Amino acid sequence: xxxxSEERDDHLLPM
Amino acid sequence: xxETEGESLESWLNKATxxxxxxxxxxxIIGFCDQINKELEGPQIAVRLLAHKIQSPQEWEAVQxxxxxxxxxxxxxxxxxNEVGKFRFLNELIKVVSPKYLGDRVSEKxxxxxxxxxxxxxxxxxxxxxxxxxxxxxxxxxxxxxDPAVPMDRTLIPSPPxxxxxP
Numbered sequence: 001x002x003x004x005s006e007e008r009d010d011h012l013l014p015m
Numbered sequence: 016x017x018e019t020e021g022e023s024l025e026s027w028l029n030k031a032t033x034x035x036x037x038x039x040x041x042x043x044i045i046g047f048c049d050q051i052n053k054e055l056e057g058p059q060i061a062v063r064l065l066a067h068k069i070q071s072p073q074e075w076e077a078v079q080x081x082x083x084x085x086x087x088x089x090x091x092x093x094x095x096x097n098e099v100g101k102f103r104f105l106n107e108l109i110k111v112v113s114p115k116y117l118g119d120r121v122s123e124k125x126x127x128x129x130x131x132x133x134x135x136x137x138x139x140x141x142x143x144x145x146x147x148x149x150x151x152x153x154x155x156x157x158x159x160x161x162d163p164a165v166p167m168d169r170t171l172i173p174s175p176p177x178x179x180x181x182p
C-alpha cells in the first residue's frame with residue numbers, strides 16, 4: 001500500500 | 016587508518032564532497048557507498064543528501080557529489096538504482112540543468128555531467144522507465160540537444176555473471 005501511494009505521488013517536474 | 020566507528024551517511028558525504036579536498040577522496044566515497052549498503056533506508060537517505068550537494072553553488076562540491084553518485088550507482092546495487100529511478104530524485108537533477116530552476120546559476124561542467132549521467136543510465140538501466148521519461152523530457156525542452164558521448168566507464172554495464180565451473 002505504501003509503495004502504491006508513493007508511486008501515485010511520484011511525478012515529473014512541471015516544465 | 017581512519018576512524019569509521021559511528022560515521023553517518025551525512026558525515027561520510029560531507030567528507031567526500033568537502034570543497035577543501037584537493038582531489039576526489041575515494042576513501043570517503045567508498046565509505047559512503049558501504050554505509051548505504053549497511054543501512055536499511057540507506058538509499059532513500061543517500062539520494063536526498065546527494066541531491067542537496069549536487070545543487071551546491073560551489074562547483075567543486077557539486078562535481079564531487081556527482082562522482083559520489085556515480086560510485087553509488089556502481090556499488091550500491093538495485094536498491095540504490097530504484098531510488099535514483101524515482102521522479103522525486105530525478106526532478107532534483109532536472110532542476111540543476113533547467114533554466115527555469117537552477118540552470119542559469121549552475122556551471123556548464125556540472126550541467127554536462129548531469130546530462131551524461133542521465134543518458135548513461137537510460138542505456139544501462141532500461142528497466143528504470145522514469146529515467147528515460149526524464150531524459151526525453153529534457154530533449155523535448157531543448158535542454159539536451161544531442162546525446163552526449165558517454166565514456167565507457169560511465170556505461171554501468173554490469174560484468175557478466177561468473178560461469179559455472181565445469182567439473
